[in-house]
Amino acid sequence: MDILRSPWRYDYVASARKPRACVFCTDASVPAGGPARGDDRERLILHRADLCFVIMNLYPYTSGHLMVAPYRHVGTLDAAGADELAEMMRLAKRSAAILGEAYRPDGFNIGMNVGECAGAGVRDHVHLHVVPRWSGDANFMTTTGETRVLPEDIRDGYRKLRPLFEREAG
Ligand SMILES: [Zn+2]
Numbered sequence: 001m002d003i004l005r006s007p008w009r010y011d012y013v014a015s016a017r018k019p020r021a022c023v024f025c026t027d028a029s030v031p032a033g034g035p036a037r038g039d040d041r042e043r044l045i046l047h048r049a050d051l052c053f054v055i056m057n058l059y060p061y062t063s064g065h066l067m068v069a070p071y072r073h074v075g076t077l078d079a080a081g082a083d084e085l086a087e088m089m090r091l092a093k094r095s096a097a098i099l100g101e102a103y104r105p106d107g108f109n110i111g112m113n114v115g116e117c118a119g120a121g122v123r124d125h126v127h128l129h130v131v132p133r134w135s136g137d138a139n140f141m142t143t144t145g146e147t148r149v150l151p152e153d154i155r156d157g158y159r160k161l162r163p164l165f166e167r168e169a170g
Pocket residue numbers: 022023024025031072073074124125
């Protein structure tokens with residue numbers, strides 16, 4: 001699938017050629033530590049809660065496509081704790097509220113792909129997608145052209161959303 005107007009696409013293609021650490025963990029050698037602090041802007045992390053964090057999807061389906069993941073590198077719902085799952089859902093609710101304010105979508109897809117056959121891009125670190133949708137947003141392009149239209153640069157999205165998460169922090 002091609003992506004139109006995606007200047008960050010080249011970085012993905014280039015980085016895909018070499019082994020990478022888990023995208024939800026800065027360093028695979030410290031899987032329980034979560035992403036290193038201090039590089040939130042670089043890594044598109046919008047918010048850190050006690051057990052989980054909110055991060056923008058670098059390869060979004062629509063503008064404002066966020067993901068919620070636990071700090072712990074766990075690959076299945078069984079391996080995640082009840083407290084982690086509860087916080088993931090709380091953060092998904094809050095993310096949807098903030099996205100609703102920032103983007104005025106008509107609806108959301110909120111869900112999880114578990115396992116490669118189900119479409120999970122990252123198989124071994126569970127994450128919950130929060131995807132704003134607009135009536136008729138991608139139907140035409142997706143079904144006819146295998147092409148997604150992204151109207152907003154992801155860095156612009158980060159600059160828009162980060163203050164909203166900071167405002168509601170605590
Ligand atoms: Zn991980």
